Amino acid sequence: MTLASKALPAILVVEDEPLIRMEAVDMIEDAGFKVYDAASADAAILMMEQYDDIGILFTDIDMPGSMDGIKLATYVRDRWPPVAIVIASGKIDYDRMLAPLDSTFFPKPYPTGQIVKTLKDIASRLT
Template structure:
């Protein structure tokens, strides 16, 4: 199964979705912010998908992280999420899921990338 990098600053939310994805058979790596996520991406070649919250502290938010991932690691799939309004633009070929989300919705979105 693909490896998913979950980028979320809220520990409860991060642990919840990570646990749900592990239960579905995915390998999951967690990051609390974009800087940590980039460090993971720079050292691992097995990341298939980045699932990132938009609103995070640090040097960049989730939208900037998604754009950076799209530019630097084009094969990596991206799903962005937020509890606020849908952003006007997201990187090409990325998906958006609004919060609160159901784990089944996230899994279904990840599976759409697996069939590509």
């Protein structure tokens, strides 16, 4: 069975900048995934509670609200362990030690081809 014939997990994009969020959503939808989006970690947690088809969290680090993307990723890993985590940021001083184990990191601006390949690789392991 090929990846195309399997049901792909939905991806939750969490990004506070509307234009960057729209670009990420478009990129991921163009790759064939169902996408939900949120502008904050708080909204993302509500979506995780509402939609059980989310298999991948794709989050920025710097966001307003009660937690940043690293804390959100840690929360999601603790509450929904099977969800894969992809973190993206323009921060130069990103510290892998703070991110949950087995998370994937991409710098901004997004390397579109690499991100799509990684998401498809993750999806093939999840489905």
